[in-house]
Amino acid sequence: MEFPIKCYDVCPDCECLDCIPAEIIQELKDEGKIPAEIFTKGLAISVPLFDPSMLQKMISETLVGKPKYPVLQIFFAICKDCKRFYVREINLIWQEIQLQMAPMKDQKLPPSRFG
Numbered sequence: 073m074e075f076p077i078k079c080y081d082v083c084p085d086c087e088c089l090d091c092i093p094a095e096i097i098q099e100l101k102d103e104g105k106i107p108a109e110i111f112t113k114g115l116a117i118s119v120p121l122f123d124p125s126m127l128q129k130m131i132s133e134t135l136v137g138k139p140k141y142p143v144l145q146i147f148f149a150i151c152k153d154c155k156r157f158y159v160r161e162i163n164l165i166w167q168e169i170q171l172q173m174a175p176m177k178d179q180k181l182p183p184s185r186f187g
């Protein structure tokens with residue numbers, strides 16, 4: 073599968089260009105409450121695609137560089153007019169495992185969320 077997968081730039085139902093997350097982000101930027109350089113592509117839902125119980129194995133098997141895990145990133149919008157929820161872009165990114173995420177040697181692992 074090739075990423076990013078482009079979906080809709082405007083509402084697929086009513087073709088309205090305005091969406092609620094973008095408007096809220098712009099208002100916060102205008103008020104100086106958040107920096108202008110963040111959320112340039114709008115809001116995204118990030119879903120880590122790995123089994124936490126495999127973390128130690130992933131770390132120990134990484135010989136070069138830092139271990140990484142795949143994250144599915146779904147950029148979404150909510151139409152200002154008809155309130156339809158639609159997807160703008162889907163990405164697969166690889167994030168480095170932060171050391172504080174790695175369990176200690178004797179620490180009990182949480183049960184797997186994937187089966």
Ligand SMILES: [Zn+2]
Nearest residue numbers: 083086151154
């Ligand atoms: Zn719409």
